[in-house]
Amino acid sequence: MTGALSTATIDALLADAKATGTPVDGANGLLNQMTKAVLDRTLQVEMSDHLGYEHGAPEGRGSGNSRNGLTRKTVSTLSGPVQIEVPRDRNGTFEPTIVPKRARRLGNIDDMILSLYSRGMTTRDIEAHLLEIYGVNASRELISNITDVVVDEIKLWQSRPLDEVYPILYIDGIRVRIKDNGVVTTKVAYLAIGVDVDGRKHSLGCWIQDTEGAKFWAKVLTDLRNRGVRDILIACCDGLTGLxxxxxxxxxxxxxxxxxxxxxxxxxxFVSYKDRKPLAASMREIYTAPTLEAAELARDAFAKTHGKQYPGAVDVWNNAWNDFTPFLDYPAELRKIVYTTNQIESINFQLRKITKNRGHFPDKDAAMKLIYLGLRNISTQRGGASGTGTWGWKIALNTLTQLFPGRLTF
Structure with missing residues (x-):
């Protein structure tokens, strides 16, 4: 394979390690020694490029700069701690690239920490994992500092320009526990997912608030408008107060x-466990009704059959009715897309998995950092928060074009 070590070279290295009793992995293993050898050699090559001549070459005489010994330092790698020898020059102008000055970790360690953090591991767990598996001492403060590199990235993400039109907008929230003035309280992180004209889902933003209300939601919607959103055809949400x-x-x-x-x-x-199955069947008659009139008849039948025993369940449907019924005017291919926030509940499920391990966050910024890293990880690995297609979108788009003439831009 092009660029790979030859089989003979690998066999020779393994045979030599076996003969000397050197393990393959671990702090003193073959992989660690190879990492050190490669780093040391690369640093020497970088110094030669910097000076313009090889070590001991006669053209270096009178060049105005020369080698000036070595500095030993230990860097953390995925093979374990490695002690390397960094060459110095007399003028102090050498700036190594592979292991920059003051760097104590190679980049893949930072990437691993971000990856583990974004998957819900606590700083304590990451600290223990790196020490146990790689022999790397990474304090909780160091891990926190590494994950803080996304703070500026979050600001850019929260203020980036958006599309002019989103045919569908979903809004839902997840509960997180955050310390506020010394007291741990439950707050809600609200997530907005927009479906663009190509049917791709995008996370438009996340906002953390103590309680929902008209003032808070006005700020969220104004933020979307200020970032370029001119029109939303359908907004699917859970009757959030003021939204x-x-x-x-x-x-x-x-x-x-x-x-x-x-x-x-x-x-x-409001329903006891033993009665859930028949009530679920009765409610299904409501939300699968072919017309508004049929849905009203099904709702009345539900109230007549179950209202005496479960008046609270009947009240839920009555209170939500005005904002529940719009989709009954749409054909079936569009209903399945707009009538539920299940489109983003899969994303929320992933976010709940990574936030539940925390117990609580020290502040809102810490909660936002993990949620953003989780969203970024979902986007990279699954496409869940950025760019996932919507099943049956082409048919739905044609329906939207007829129902909302002139409002879609391509």
Whole structure:
């Protein structure tokens, strides 16, 4: 294979290691020794390039600069700690590239820390993992400093320009525990996912707030508008306090659609376990009704059959009705896309997995850092928060073009 060590070379290295009793991995293993040899040799090559002549070459005489010994230092690598010898020059102008001055870790260690952190491992767990597996001493303060490199990235992400039109916007939240003035309280991180005209889902932003309300939602929607969003056709959300009014205020032509899954869940809170199956069947008649009239008949039948025993479940449907019914005017191919926030609940599920290990966060910035890294990881590994396609989108797009003439831009 091009660029790989030959089989003979590898066999010779392994045979030599076996003869001398050298393990393959570990702090004093073959891989560690090879890493040291490669780094030391590369540093010498960089010095030769810097000076313009090889070690001991006669053209170096009178050149104005020369080698001036070595400095030993230990750097952390995925093979374990490696003590390297960094050459010096008399003028002090040599700036090594492979191991920069003051660097104590190779870049892949930082990348690993970010990867482990984004998957929900605590700083304590990462510290123990690096020490146990790689022999790397990484304090919790160091790990925190490494993950802080994304702070500026978060600011850019939260302020980046957005598309002019999103046919569909989903808004949902996850609960996180954050210390505020010495007291750990529960806050909600709200996530907005926009589906663009190509059917690709994008995470537009995340906002952490103590409680939802009209003022908070007005700020969120104004932020989206200031970043370039001119129009939203359908906003799918879970009846969050003040959100429907804020949407209609900032984007007056937007249709607000309540998430059916959340209506069902809220209704089920009032239902005993043994009765959940028949009530679920009755509710299904409501949200799968072919027309608004049929849905109203199914709702009335649900209230007549179960209202005496479970009036709370009936009230949930009545209270959500006005924001629940818009999708009944749409054909089936569009209903499945807009009637539930399941499109982003898979993302929220991944975020809940990585936040639950924390217990609580020291502040909002720490919570936002982990959520952003989680979103970035989902985007990279699964496409979940940036660029995932929407199933059946072409048919839905044609329907949207007919239902909202002149409002889609391509």
């Amino acid at each position: 429907p009014d804020a949407i209609r205020s900032i984007f007056p032509d937007t249709v607000v659609q309540t998430c059916v899954v959340h209506v069902i869940r809220n209704a089920m809170r």
